[in-house]
Amino acid sequence: MNLKQPTIKQEPSSKEFEQNYLPGLAIDMVIFGFHQNQLKILLLQYQNTGLYALPAGFIRKDENLNDAAKRILQERTGLQNIYLEQFYTFGDMSRHDKKPMQKIMRGKGINAKDDHWLLSRFISVGYYALVDYTKAVPIPDLLSDGCDWYDLSNLPPLILDHQDMMAKALTTLRENLDRKLIGFNLMPETFTMAELQSLYETILGQQLRRTSFQRKLLNLGILERVAKRWTGGAHKAPYLYKFASDKVRE
Amino acid sequence: MNLKQPTIKQEPSSKEFEQNYLPGLAIDMVIFGFHQNQLKILLLQYQNTGLYALPAGFIRKDENLNDAAKRILQERTGLQNIYLEQFYTFGDMSRHDKKPMQKIMRGKGINAKDDHWLLSRFISVGYYALVDYTKAVPIPDLLSDGCDWYDLSNLPPLILDHQDMMAKALTTLRENLDRKLIGFNLMPETFTMAELQSLYETILGQQLRRTSFQRKLLNLGILERVAKRWTGGAHKAPYLYKFASDKVRE
DNA sequence: TTCTTTAAGTGCAATTAACAAAAAAGTTTG
DNA sequence: CAAACTTTTTTGTTAATTGCACTTAAAGAA
Known part of the structure; x- marks a missing residue:
C-alpha cells in the first residue's frame, strides 16, 4: 500500500x-x-x-x-x-x-x-x-x-x-x-493524592513518604477536595482533588 | 585639552x-x-x-x-x-x-x-x-x-x-x-563573617540574623578559618575566612 | 586590673520535617 | 450482618532547623 x-x-x-x-x-x-x-x-x-x-x-x-x-x-x-x-x-x-x-x-x-x-x-x-x-x-x-x-x-x-x-x-x-508549584500542569482536572505523589516521585526520581507529602501539599492550601469520590475496589476510596489556582498568590 | x-x-x-x-x-x-x-x-x-x-x-x-x-x-x-x-x-x-x-x-x-x-x-x-x-x-x-x-x-x-x-x-x-553557594565569587580571598553576611543581605535585600547565618554557613563545612586576624580597634578582632573550594562536592 | 566595644558561641523556645501508628471507609466473606 | 481485609487519611511522637536572648571571648584604653 x-x-x-x-x-x-x-x-x-x-x-x-x-x-x-x-x-x-x-x-x-x-x-x-x-x-x-x-x-x-x-x-x-x-x-x-x-x-x-x-x-x-x-x-x-x-x-x-x-x-x-x-x-x-x-x-x-x-x-x-x-x-x-x-x-x-x-x-x-x-x-x-x-x-x-x-x-x-x-x-x-x-x-x-x-x-x-x-x-x-x-x-x-x-x-x-x-x-x-x-x-x-x-x-x-x-x-x-x-x-x-x-x-x-x-x-x-x-x-x-x-x-x-x-x-x-x-x-x-x-x-x-x-x-x-508547576506539577499540576501535568495532571488532569482532578486527581488523587496517590497520583500526584507518583508524579512528584517520577519527576524527582526518588520515593517520597506518603504522610509528609500529603501534609505538605495540603498545608500549601492550593488543593481543593472535590466532593465526588472514586469508584473502587474493596477498600476505602481516595479523595479527588483539584488545583485551586485562585488560591495561588504570586 | x-x-x-x-x-x-x-x-x-x-x-x-x-x-x-x-x-x-x-x-x-x-x-x-x-x-x-x-x-x-x-x-x-x-x-x-x-x-x-x-x-x-x-x-x-x-x-x-x-x-x-x-x-x-x-x-x-x-x-x-x-x-x-x-x-x-x-x-x-x-x-x-x-x-x-x-x-x-x-x-x-x-x-x-x-x-x-x-x-x-x-x-x-x-x-x-x-x-x-x-x-x-x-x-x-x-x-x-x-x-x-x-x-x-x-x-x-x-x-x-x-x-x-x-x-x-x-x-x-x-x-x-x-x-x-556562589556568593564567594564576589568576595576577595579572605573575608570576615560580617562581610559575608553583608553580601548576602545586599543580594537578598533583607536583614539576616547573625547567629543563624553564622551557624548555617559554618555547618556547611565549606569555610576555612584563616589563622591570621585583623588589625583592629579596641575590641576583639574578627576571624578571617576563606572559601575551601576543595570541600565542595557536586 | 577594670572598662568598653565588638566578635563568637550557647541554651532554649518555636517551627518544620521525618517516622510510626492508628483511625476511617469501602468491599468481601463466613 | 459483623468480622476481616485493604487502602486512604489523620494523628501523634521524635528529630532537625531556625529565631532569639544571653553568655563568653578578645583586644585596646583608662
Missing part, C-alpha cells in the same frame, strides 16, 4: 526562509506529559531514518521569541495557554552536524545542497512545556512522519544534542517543581 | 561583521561586583549621549556560545576563570529600537545608514558573572568611552531592556545564592 509518493507539502524554500525567519536561530521544545505513572515527552519521528528529534521551529522576523515558542507548541499539540518556560540556549559548535538533517531530507526525497539553509549552524533556544497528556493531540511537522509520546525512561536515540536538552529541561523542571 | 578627535579604532564594517559573526544574535553581560557593602555592576558609558549599557558582544561563526561569553567578559574585565552563567535569552520585538544605537554612533562621529548591521533586530543571550571587585580592570569597548562600576541601588538610565536584564539577572542570582 505504501508506495513511494512524491512529497506533497513543501518545506520552506531558501528564499522564503530568509525573507520571513531569523537566520541561524531555532527553538527546541521539551514537551512533558504524564500518563500511567510515566513521565513522557513528545518526539518527532522521521521515516526511513530511525531518527528522532524534539519538536522545533523558527522565529519569524516580526515575532517575539516567546510568541514563537507558543506558536510552535500549538502547532505540535493543538494546545494553547500552556505552562511554557525557557530554560537554556544551546550554542556549542559541536551541535552543528549536517548528517542527521541530510539523512532526514533524503528520507523525504529532498535533494539538499551542502549550503541548504537547514544545514547551517543553528543556535537553539530551549523551552519546556507541561501539558495535560489527555488533552494534547500530537501533530507531525512538514519533515516528520510521526509525533508521539515516548517514555522518558525508554527514549529512542535522539539527534544532535537533543538528549542533553531533554536532560537539562528535566533538571530545570526538578528545581522548579517545589518553588513554582 | 580634549579636542574633537577623529575615531582611531574602527568598529567592524558590515562586510567584516557578516563574514565573521553570527547575524542577529548578541550576548549581554551583567557583571556583578561587591564593594563597601554595595552590590555593583559594570556599565559602559557613551560620550555626548548620556546613555549607559551593559557590556555586550557578538558570537564568532566558529565559536561556542559559552566561549563567546567568556571572551566578552575577559575583554571588559581582563579576568579569566570567572563564575559565569547564562540566565535568559531576550527576544521581544520591543527591544528592537534603533534610536539609542543611532545616537551612540552619531556621538562617535559614525554616519550610519538606516540598514546598518548594528541597527538590525538582535536577540540577546544574557549571562551574569560574579567577579572579585578588587581584581577587575574595566576596559571600554570600541564604541564606549567608559567602563565603570555603578551601585545597583543607584543606576543611571540604561538603554533598551537592559534594566529588565539586570533585574532578571539579580533574581536568578538570588535564587541560586543558597542552592549553588
Whole structure:
C-alpha cells in the first residue's frame, strides 16, 4: 500500500526562509506529559531514518521569541495557554552536524545542497512545556512522519544534542517543581493524592513518604477536595482533588 | 585639552561583521561586583549621549556560545576563570529600537545608514558573572568611552531592556545564592563573617540574623578559618575566612 | 586590673520535617 | 450482618532547623 509518493507539502524554500525567519536561530521544545505513572515527552519521528528529534521551529522576523515558542507548541499539540518556560540556549559548535538533517531530507526525497539553509549552524533556544497528556493531540511537522509520546525512561536515540536538552529541561523542571508549584500542569482536572505523589516521585526520581507529602501539599492550601469520590475496589476510596489556582498568590 | 578627535579604532564594517559573526544574535553581560557593602555592576558609558549599557558582544561563526561569553567578559574585565552563567535569552520585538544605537554612533562621529548591521533586530543571550571587585580592570569597548562600576541601588538610565536584564539577572542570582553557594565569587580571598553576611543581605535585600547565618554557613563545612586576624580597634578582632573550594562536592 | 566595644558561641523556645501508628471507609466473606 | 481485609487519611511522637536572648571571648584604653 505504501508506495513511494512524491512529497506533497513543501518545506520552506531558501528564499522564503530568509525573507520571513531569523537566520541561524531555532527553538527546541521539551514537551512533558504524564500518563500511567510515566513521565513522557513528545518526539518527532522521521521515516526511513530511525531518527528522532524534539519538536522545533523558527522565529519569524516580526515575532517575539516567546510568541514563537507558543506558536510552535500549538502547532505540535493543538494546545494553547500552556505552562511554557525557557530554560537554556544551546550554542556549542559541536551541535552543528549536517548528517542527521541530510539523512532526514533524503528520507523525504529532498535533494539538499551542502549550503541548504537547514544545514547551517543553528543556535537553539530551549523551552519546556507541561501539558495535560489527555488533552494534547500530537501533530507531525512538514519533515516528520510521526509525533508521539515516548517514555522518558525508554527514549529512542535522539539527534544532535537533543538528549542533553531533554536532560537539562528535566533538571530545570526538578528545581522548579517545589518553588513554582508547576506539577499540576501535568495532571488532569482532578486527581488523587496517590497520583500526584507518583508524579512528584517520577519527576524527582526518588520515593517520597506518603504522610509528609500529603501534609505538605495540603498545608500549601492550593488543593481543593472535590466532593465526588472514586469508584473502587474493596477498600476505602481516595479523595479527588483539584488545583485551586485562585488560591495561588504570586 | 580634549579636542574633537577623529575615531582611531574602527568598529567592524558590515562586510567584516557578516563574514565573521553570527547575524542577529548578541550576548549581554551583567557583571556583578561587591564593594563597601554595595552590590555593583559594570556599565559602559557613551560620550555626548548620556546613555549607559551593559557590556555586550557578538558570537564568532566558529565559536561556542559559552566561549563567546567568556571572551566578552575577559575583554571588559581582563579576568579569566570567572563564575559565569547564562540566565535568559531576550527576544521581544520591543527591544528592537534603533534610536539609542543611532545616537551612540552619531556621538562617535559614525554616519550610519538606516540598514546598518548594528541597527538590525538582535536577540540577546544574557549571562551574569560574579567577579572579585578588587581584581577587575574595566576596559571600554570600541564604541564606549567608559567602563565603570555603578551601585545597583543607584543606576543611571540604561538603554533598551537592559534594566529588565539586570533585574532578571539579580533574581536568578538570588535564587541560586543558597542552592549553588556562589556568593564567594564576589568576595576577595579572605573575608570576615560580617562581610559575608553583608553580601548576602545586599543580594537578598533583607536583614539576616547573625547567629543563624553564622551557624548555617559554618555547618556547611565549606569555610576555612584563616589563622591570621585583623588589625583592629579596641575590641576583639574578627576571624578571617576563606572559601575551601576543595570541600565542595557536586 | 577594670572598662568598653565588638566578635563568637550557647541554651532554649518555636517551627518544620521525618517516622510510626492508628483511625476511617469501602468491599468481601463466613 | 459483623468480622476481616485493604487502602486512604489523620494523628501523634521524635528529630532537625531556625529565631532569639544571653553568655563568653578578645583586644585596646583608662
